[in-house]
Amino acid sequence: MIGHRVWAIPEGFIPGRSFSQQPELVSHEAACILNASDEPASVELTLYFEDREPAGPYKVEVEPRRTKHMRFNDLKDPERVPRDTSYSSVIRSNVPIVVQHTRLDSRDPHIALLSTLAYPVES
């Protein structure tokens, strides 16, 4: 079994501007989720903010032996993720997964990138 069932990403910030509207180059943050198991992963995200109660759960399915590069930009239900706003996320799955966090900042045409593994929570 590869991974953990609970992960946390303390950093979160989607820049509100993008020099390009090409999907690849829009400013975005992603949680890259690997489900290397043979069962579907039912994943739930909760978002934490600086000045209000958490939002969620957001529900995401990751099929067996698949990856999903889930953009926080695309989350809509129960609510859109605000831009230019600091947040954190906690990710819970019914089967072990592995999670990596990335941001592409394209406020300027010369993009900047960051990435780190998420934090695997002991259970």
Add this chain to the structure above:
Amino acid sequence: MIGHRVWAIPEGFIPGRSFSQQPELVSHEAACILNASDEPASVELTLYFEDREPAGPYKVEVEPRRTKHMRFNDLKDPERVPRDTSYSSVIRSNVPIVVQHTRLDSRDPHIALLSTLAYPVES
């Protein structure tokens, strides 16, 4: 309980120049702190330098179920964090938290970013 009570970030360096004074785009370093617990987190930072004794403790509160993207730039008490100076930090909390480190370098208008999880200290 999500996280650890003690974290370390070996890297620290706030560039002394910024092409813009917009808060989002000023050169800065941050410790993004997630307190997913239901109790307030009383957090204390100690800063380590290359050529003198540590500074601190700096005190930060993070409310229950909240994140705080704390900029090292904004620390003032007991003393300001010097710019263009190498430092490290140790972060202690009374409740478990999760910590991620980021730098935005805007000495040039085409910014650069870095990020990593902090190091969770066994206790």
Add this chain to the structure above:
Amino acid sequence: MIGHRVWAIPEGFIPGRSFSQQPELVSHEAACILNASDEPASVELTLYFEDREPAGPYKVEVEPRRTKHMRFNDLKDPERVPRDTSYSSVIRSNVPIVVQHTRLDSRDPHIALLSTLAYPVES
């Protein structure tokens, strides 16, 4: 013994364009593999995608007391890694190794970098 036998990298994306064809500056992703042991490491990679079954195993040898900065761009057998496509990877070795993930994005002449340690899978 330094390292783990199994590692996972949830993020994977090789940009399909590069402003330069110089090997150093072509857009690429790498798994930097350290084999600090005194035995050869037989390494096998499996790639996971968003919409089809995994590809692999890809076989890589890392000699004793050597590093290999293996570019995903160069993998050809059993198949080439598609560009502009999200993937993840799992890396298995017969001896302990340490793995770090990097991307150099040179779609623009002003390159962007990201890096993180891979996730060491408990065994």
Add this chain to the structure above:
Amino acid sequence: MIGHRVWAIPEGFIPGRSFSQQPELVSHEAACILNASDEPASVELTLYFEDREPAGPYKVEVEPRRTKHMRFNDLKDPERVPRDTSYSSVIRSNVPIVVQHTRLDSRDPHIALLSTLAYPVES
């Protein structure tokens, strides 16, 4: 006691060019070492390459309650670190330390950054 005695950094690559010779902006890689203990840390580095036997040990001292942002560029004894060459490093200390890896790439005036925690080796 904060940290581990042995750390590994699989990635290593010092770009051979820099748009500026200002110390802050020269292309470089660093191991940021935090010694939060009350004893001096005697640190030894070994460098691993793709096509020859390891180099080292390189010796570095980190005073009690100090950080050292050690540039691989500055290592000279037993030999200089070659530029434009892939390497890895293993870092051993007599007391627990914490290690983070960074690269600043200034081949272009619009710099790129990467960083990650090093890998704490179980002992």
